[in-house]
Amino acid sequence: MLLIEDLHVKVGDKEVLHDINLHIKEGETHVLLGPNGSGKTTLLMTIMGFASYSITEGKIAFKGEDVTKMKAHERAQRGIGMLFQRPPTISGLKLGKMLSAISRTKDEDIAELAKSVHMDKFLERDINKGFSGGEIKRSEVLQLMIQNPDFVMLDEPESGVDLENISLIGTAIGSLLEKEKHLIKRKKSGLVITHTGFILDYIDADKGHVMCDGEIKCHGNPREILKDIKQRGYKECLECRHQ
Amino acid sequence: MPRMPSPVKSPELSGPDRDRVAQVGIDLAMKNRCGSYLQMDQDVVHAECSEQGIEVLSFKKAMEKYDGMKEYTWQAVSPEKDDITRYVAAQKDPEGYVIIAHKGSNNILPIQACLYLGREQIQHVHNIIVAEEGAELHIISGCTSGEHVGKGGAHYGISEFFVKKDAKISFTMIHNWSENIEVYPRSASIVEDNGVFLSNYVCMQPVKKIQMYPTATLKGVNTVARFSSVVISTPGSYMDLGSRAILEGTGASAELITRAITKGGTIISRGHINGKTAGTRGHLECKGLILKDGLIYAIPEIEGSVVGTELSHEAAVGKLAKDEIEYLMSRGLDEDEATATIIRGFLDVKIAGLPEALQKQIDASIDEAEKAGF
Numbered sequence: 357m358l359l360i361e362d363l364h365v366k367v368g369d370k371e372v373l374h375d376i377n378l379h380i381k382e383g384e385t386h387v388l389l390g391p392n393g394s395g396k397t398t399l400l401m402t403i404m405g406f407a408s409y410s411i412t413e414g415k416i417a418f419k420g421e422d423v424t425k426m427k428a429h430e431r432a433q434r435g436i437g438m439l440f441q442r443p444p445t446i447s448g449l450k451l452g453k454m455l456s457a458i459s460r461t462k463d464e465d466i467a468e469l470a471k472s473v474h475m476d477k478f479l480e481r482d483i484n485k486g487f488s489g490g491e492i493k494r495s496e497v498l499q500l501m502i503q504n505p506d507f508v509m510l511d512e513p514e515s516g517v518d519l520e521n522i523s524l525i526g527t528a529i530g531s532l533l534e535k536e537k538h539l540i541k542r543k544k545s546g547l548v549i550t551h552t553g554f555i556l557d558y559i560d561a562d563k564g565h566v567m568c569d570g571e572i573k574c575h576g577n578p579r580e581i582l583k584d585i586k587q588r589g590y591k592e593c594l595e596c597r598h599q
Numbered sequence: 600m601p602r603m604p605s606p607v608k609s610p611e612l613s614g615p616d617r618d619r620v621a622q623v624g625i626d627l628a629m630k631n632r633c634g635s636y637l638q639m640d641q642d643v644v645h646a647e648c649s650e651q652g653i654e655v656l657s658f659k660k661a662m663e664k665y666d667g668m669k670e671y672t673w674q675a676v677s678p679e680k681d682d683i684t685r686y687v688a689a690q691k692d693p694e695g696y697v698i699i700a701h702k703g704s705n706n707i708l709p710i711q712a713c714l715y716l717g718r719e720q721i722q723h724v725h726n727i728i729v730a731e732e733g734a735e736l737h738i739i740s741g742c743t744s745g746e747h748v749g750k751g752g753a754h755y756g757i758s759e760f761f762v763k764k765d766a767k768i769s770f771t772m773i774h775n776w777s778e779n780i781e782v783y784p785r786s787a788s789i790v791e792d793n794g795v796f797l798s799n800y801v802c803m804q805p806v807k808k809i810q811m812y813p814t815a816t817l818k819g820v821n822t823v824a825r826f827s828s829v830v831i832s833t834p835g836s837y838m839d840l841g842s843r844a845i846l847e848g849t850g851a852s853a854e855l856i857t858r859a860i861t862k863g864g865t866i867i868s869r870g871h872i873n874g875k876t877a878g879t880r881g882h883l884e885c886k887g888l889i890l891k892d893g894l895i896y897a898i899p900e901i902e903g904s905v906v907g908t909e910l911s912h913e914a915a916v917g918k919l920a921k922d923e924i925e926y927l928m929s930r931g932l933d934e935d936e937a938t939a940t941i942i943r944g945f946l947d948v949k950i951a952g953l954p955e956a957l958q959k960q961i962d963a964s965i966d967e968a969e970k971a972g973f
Contacts, residue, residue: 404929406925406929428925428928428929429929431929440926443926447944448858448944448945448946449941449945449947450944453947454930457936503930503931
């Protein structure tokens with residue numbers, strides 16, 4: 357599904373990602389762990405195709421096609437989607453209007469989907485304006501439900517969300533990733549940034565990667581890595597893995 | 600049984616000019632309108648209203664019928680205000696429309712008034728709009744010029760509004776002039792106890808120069824005035840726009856909202872709220888977007904002179920935010936679609952108390968500009 361080879365990324369004059377290699381197969385969900393500022397969000401923004409993240413070396417292939425030079429909307433149209441941790445507020449633009457703009461389905465479906473994540477009362481509100489943490493995430497999930505990407509990137513889907521909302525958002529994300537389907541039948545893939553690991557209860561992740569200083573330092577079972585990090589912190593965890 | 604409104608006959612209009620008239624919200628077939636006034640240059644082509652209790656008359660006829668309309672003529676706007684008012688006041692043969700909603704009447708379907716400039720000249724109009732006690736009156740005023748006005752022309756328009764006790768007027772004005780037309784509306788409204796005055800202005804098309812500063816004087820208690828303006832200025836357009844509310848009655852409140860976009864033209868966005876009495880409130884808001892180098896000059900003024908008046912203003916001028924565009928691009932919209940979607944949202948001002956038909960008309964003229972790529 358997604359193949360990243362020898363990727364180097366600059367933001368401004370500074371190289372922030374060094375020699376990233378990552379292979380996510382169809383139906384797999386990977387977890388990206390790492391301390392704040394290690395480059396996790398940068399990697400997601402680069403995969404999405406945001407202009408400020410310039411790829412200086414390496415390539416990104418999606419479903420066998422080289423997307424390295426494509427713009428964000430071309431990647432989105434090919435099936436890459438992203439849940440933002442802190443999406444911008446767009447004054448005046450109503451959530452419902454945005455959903456209609458990105459949707460190829462009918463308006464009735466939008467209302468129905470909005471109801472399923474308790475966002476039906478927000479369709480006439482400006483996007484993200486005055487939304488709480490949980491509301492922002494529900495709005496993001498709703499946009500992804502309508503976009504229906506084959507590869508879903510989730511940047512801290514549980515941050516700023518209370519326990520009740522985590523269950524709602526987690527279940528919706530699980531279904532975006534076709535977690536209710538049998539392993540063999542799953543077509544959707546994902547890449548998830550998490551600090552708490554709460555989201556892992558809903559998405560049944562396959563692999564974990566730890567990022568530090570713009571590099572992927574180690575790989576393994578996501579729950580085990582998370583357990584190590586929780587017990588010993590990132591510093592010791594990384595040292596341990598390097599031994 | 601109310602009479603059915605008859606279609607507006609306008610034999611002089613060519614196909615493209617009919618389209619221009621339609622773009623300013625004028626429905627010549629009268630499907631969703633209850634009355635109509637059409638003035639081409641200085642000729643009154645049509646003046647009629649099918650709604651009981653509401654009259655649409657030419658200025659001349661109204662003067663004859665109501666003995667010079669002394670209670671209203673030049674009572675809200677001073678004839679000595681400036682050169683424009685003096686020019687109109689000096690006319691021997693003034694024209695324009697007079698719309699009177701008599702006591703208790705109301706129209707669900709709006710009345711349309713179209714002022715059409717077809718020849719090189721100065722078109723001058725004097726309009727008087729009255730909503731008597733308890734009446735509710737909705738008007739859409741479309742102003743446009745013919746395709747071939749040659750070297751240009753000018754439109755001088757005096758409009759005097761009188762909102763009596765417990766009455767309401769909504770006045771939606773859509774402009775579609777052209778690069779060689781100068782426009783000088785001079786309008787003022789006087790609002791009495793519990794009266795509501797809504798004024799909406801939309802101009803998405805080029806104009807050489809427009810200069811206006813309509814004023815609402817909220818004389819009565821618990822009166823309301825809301826002004827909203829949505830404008831785009833293209834290269835060569837000079838738009839000096841403002842709105843003013845004078846809060847005199849206890850409980851009076853005003854809201855002045857502007858959304859201005861320059862694509863290379865000039866927009867001067869003025870606003871003034873004067874809180875003269877305790878228990879009054881006012882808010883002024885101007886948001887500007889610079890898409891191409893031009894000028895947006897926002898001059899918000901709030902003036903309070905007594906304890907107990909609460910006034911505020913908010914003004915911001917900026918560019919389209921890159922992160923907002925990319926956010927929409929990450930959902931699959933290309934850059935142009937994302938930009939247009941954000942601009943459409945920026946211009947989307949919903950006006951409380953406006954009938955759906957008029958809100959739709961405002962939306963339609965913005966949609967038209969969106970289709971043309973703003």
